[in-house]
Amino acid sequence: MNGPETAVLPAGIAWGILGAFSVLWVFLGWYLGRRARTVDDYMLAGRNVGLALATATAMATWVTTNTTMAAPQFALQLGIWGMVGYALGSVGLILFAPLAGRIRRLMPGGFTSGDFIRLRYGNTAWRVFLVISLIYGLGWLISLGMAGGVLIEALAGIDYRVGMSVILFICVLYTLLGGLRAVIGTDFVQTILILVGLVILAWLVIAQVGFGEIHVTVSEQRPELLNLLFPAAIMFLFNNLLFGVGEIFHSNVWWSRAFAFGRGVGKRAYLMAGLLWMPIPIVAGFIALATPALGINVPGADMVGPLVAGELLGLAGAIIVFIVVFSALASSVDSVLAATSDLVTRDIYKGHLRRQAGEREVYLAAKTIVVVLGTVTWALCMLRLGTLGAVLQFLGAFVASTIMPIVAGLYWRRTNPWGVIAAMVLGTVIGLYSYFAIGFYVAALVSAAISMALVLVTTWLWPRDFQWASLREEPLRG
Amino acid sequence: MTLSVSAFTWLVSIATVVTTLSPLLLIGLFIRDLRRGTLW
Amino acid sequence: MARRALLLLWCLSLLAAPAAMAAPDLRASPERATDGVYRLSWEADGAARFELQESDGAHFNPARTLYTGADTASVITGKPDGEYFYRVRVLGESGPGPWSEPLQVTVQHHSLARALQFFVVGALVFAVLLAVIIRGAREDRDTP
Numbered sequence: 001m002n003g004p005e006t007a008v009l010p011a012g013i014a015w016g017i018l019g020a021f022s023v024l025w026v027f028l029g030w031y032l033g034r035r036a037r038t039v040d041d042y043m044l045a046g047r048n049v050g051l052a053l054a055t056a057t058a059m060a061t062w063v064t065t066n067t068t069m070a071a072p073q074f075a076l077q078l079g080i081w082g083m084v085g086y087a088l089g090s091v092g093l094i095l096f097a098p099l100a101g102r103i104r105r106l107m108p109g110g111f112t113s114g115d116f117i118r119l120r121y122g123n124t125a126w127r128v129f130l131v132i133s134l135i136y137g138l139g140w141l142i143s144l145g146m147a148g149g150v151l152i153e154a155l156a157g158i159d160y161r162v163g164m165s166v167i168l169f170i171c172v173l174y175t176l177l178g179g180l181r182a183v184i185g186t187d188f189v190q191t192i193l194i195l196v197g198l199v200i201l202a203w204l205v206i207a208q209v210g211f212g213e214i215h216v217t218v219s220e221q222r223p224e225l226l227n228l229l230f231p232a233a234i235m236f237l238f239n240n241l242l243f244g245v246g247e248i249f250h251s252n253v254w255w256s257r258a259f260a261f262g263r264g265v266g267k268r269a270y271l272m273a274g275l276l277w278m279p280i281p282i283v284a285g286f287i288a289l290a291t292p293a294l295g296i297n298v299p300g301a302d303m304v305g306p307l308v309a310g311e312l313l314g315l316a317g318a319i320i321v322f323i324v325v326f327s328a329l330a331s332s333v334d335s336v337l338a339a340t341s342d343l344v345t346r347d348i349y350k351g352h353l354r355r356q357a358g359e360r361e362v363y364l365a366a367k368t369i370v371v372v373l374g375t376v377t378w379a380l381c382m383l384r385l386g387t388l389g390a391v392l393q394f395l396g397a398f399v400a401s402t403i404m405p406i407v408a409g410l411y412w413r414r415t416n417p418w419g420v421i422a423a424m425v426l427g428t429v430i431g432l433y434s435y436f437a438i439g440f441y442v443a444a445l446v447s448a449a450i451s452m453a454l455v456l457v458t459t460w461l462w463p464r465d466f467q468w469a470s471l472r473e474e475p476l477r478g
Numbered sequence: 479m480t481l482s483v484s485a486f487t488w489l490v491s492i493a494t495v496v497t498t499l500s501p502l503l504l505i506g507l508f509i510r511d512l513r514r515g516t517l518w
Numbered sequence: 519m520a521r522r523a524l525l526l527l528w529c530l531s532l533l534a535a536p537a538a539m540a541a542p543d544l545r546a547s548p549e550r551a552t553d554g555v556y557r558l559s560w561e562a563d564g565a566a567r568f569e570l571q572e573s574d575g576a577h578f579n580p581a582r583t584l585y586t587g588a589d590t591a592s593v594i595t596g597k598p599d600g601e602y603f604y605r606v607r608v609l610g611e612s613g614p615g616p617w618s619e620p621l622q623v624t625v626q627h628h629s630l631a632r633a634l635q636f637f638v639v640g641a642l643v644f645a646v647l648l649a650v651i652i653r654g655a656r657e658d659r660d661t662p
Binding site for chain 2: 045046048049050051052053055056059080084087181188191192195196198199202203206211212214215219223226227228229262276278279280282283286
């Protein structure tokens with residue numbers, strides 16, 4: 001084993017925390033979902049979510065283990081631009097704010113991002129989009145499940161398979177009980193826990209180590225991290241920004257929230273969530289830069305956060321990190337699970353397999369699909385393929401190719417559907433090629449650039465006309 | 479071109495203060511929504 | 519006959535093992551880094567503590583001790599262009615074992631020109647995106 005030799009947290013305490021929070025999440029899920037009877041209730045929380053819960057759910061979902069674990073990792077590898085570049089991931093949330101308002105107005109009865117692509121660009125584009133979306137959804141779920149298993153094992157010495165299974169089981173259970181209401185309600189509690197934990201650690205690092213000493217030791221031992229002209233980090237900057245934009249613009253996680261938030265809420269909620277989220281990677285990343293000052297050896301880049309917390313606070317630090325990690329994991333797993341199963345229910349089950357399905361059948365199918373998707377994710381996590389960083393960065397090429405198709409589809413009447421299809425396919429392919437030819441820090445950037453160029457050129461040369469009113473048609477409605 | 483100590487301090491301080499205040503803001507909003515009955 | 523010789527060898531190796539501590543096996547991934555990031559890892563059977571040293575030359579004069587302890591890997595980041603040499607040894611009960619063979623890692627960052635090209639492409643894509651959204655949002659507001 002290449003992690004720290006001894007687990008930071010005794011397994012007994014870890015089980016206690018896992019147990020207590022699992023009971024809390026499941027209770028909240030049951031309580032919040034107990035009156036849900038319709039598809040609108042279950043999938044979209046009744047379509048009238050208020051500002052506080054809307055902001056918190058957008059923040060919590062975007063604060064994944066990637067933020068709490070990968071932001072320190074990026075700070076350690078790419079330095080100051082790594083932190084800032086990661087913080088720019090929130091630009092996606094901010095830019096989605098106006099889109100969310102428009103989406104709700106154009107499609108008051110819509111359910112998924114798939115609905116939009118189908119009505120806007122036709123069936124072929126819809127299928128290409130579904131492939132990208134499902135690869136992303138499943139990829140994200142698997143990387144989260146794996147991250148959960150790996151972190152619990154590293155923090156508490158609990159076996160990977162056991163920890164991973166527990167997290168997935170709990171999330172499936174409360175999502176099943178309460179639908180999107182459960183996801184959003186638990187997200188609020190999880191956001192507060194994550195923020196408080198992170199803030200405690202950051203203030204401790206500031207008080208115990210201090211800015212001056214961190215700056216001196218980093219510039220002695222890892223000088224490039226403070227270099228503003230660090231080449232790899234400069235490439236990473238816009239790549240990460242566009243990766244984030246691609247994830248948010250296309251993914252049903254964010255679209256289903258745009259449909260679920262009350263009138264006028266979406267725009268403000270996404271804007272505020274983006275602004276509040278932005279400093280989080282800087283705070284989390286800063287903790288990692290304290291390693292040279294504290295004389296900590298880092299055996300694996302993805303374990304920096306827990307190492308520093310353990311060094312500074314001992315057992316209490318390990319407990320805080322464990323709670324933060326568990327909250328961050330749950331808040332993202334539940335959201336991706338719910339949104340991806342909505343997409344499967346709506347666009348695959350009802351869209352392709354059972355077009356005549358009625359309300360009741362769709363409601364039951366949605367619940368079954370949550371379980372099936374959870375089980376598939378669990379089975380794939382058991383295989384433990386590859387490292388999680390690699391799995392995740394791979395997806396950048398896929399999602400960034402959808403940015404321009406979504407934006408041009410929402411704002412331009414003349415976007416060419418075939419140009420959109422070419423943009424998604426070629427953007428993804430060339431993005432993947434650059435991932436292998438140059439490095440992970442350019443995949444999303446190349447994909448977004450190619451896709452944008454194709455949409456612009458095809459729309460300019462061969463414009464098509466589109467009636468916005470046809471977005472309101474609901475041919476799939478049962 | 480190295481980032482100076484003061485710029486580094488500013489960047490991290492602002493980020494930490496904002497992150498410290500955001501849970502308070504969220505809880506405040508929650509209470510407001512709860513009173514108005516606009517939670518869901 | 520061959521079997522007997524092998525058996526003898528095996529017995530000898532058992533005797534020899536505790537006396538001469540083997541040098542750990544040291545590896546770097548990648549050995550050529552374009553972002554100043556690489557991971558050193560080492561292993562040796564039954565050893566509990568290690569010492570890792572870094573130097574600018576294969577002679578390790580002067581050498582800097584990066585780490586002593588039980589971990590079997592170290593992530594090095596933020597290195598400027600250059601050649602770096604590493605070696606590792608076991609710290610046993612009866613004193614340190616022999617050093618491993620020096621391991622050379624080359625750091626050569628992407629050229630700044632290339633990085634800036636990507637930066638400009640990124641900035642351009644972002645600017646277009648921003649323009650489309652801002653214009654769209656403005657028209658959206660004007661036409662209810």
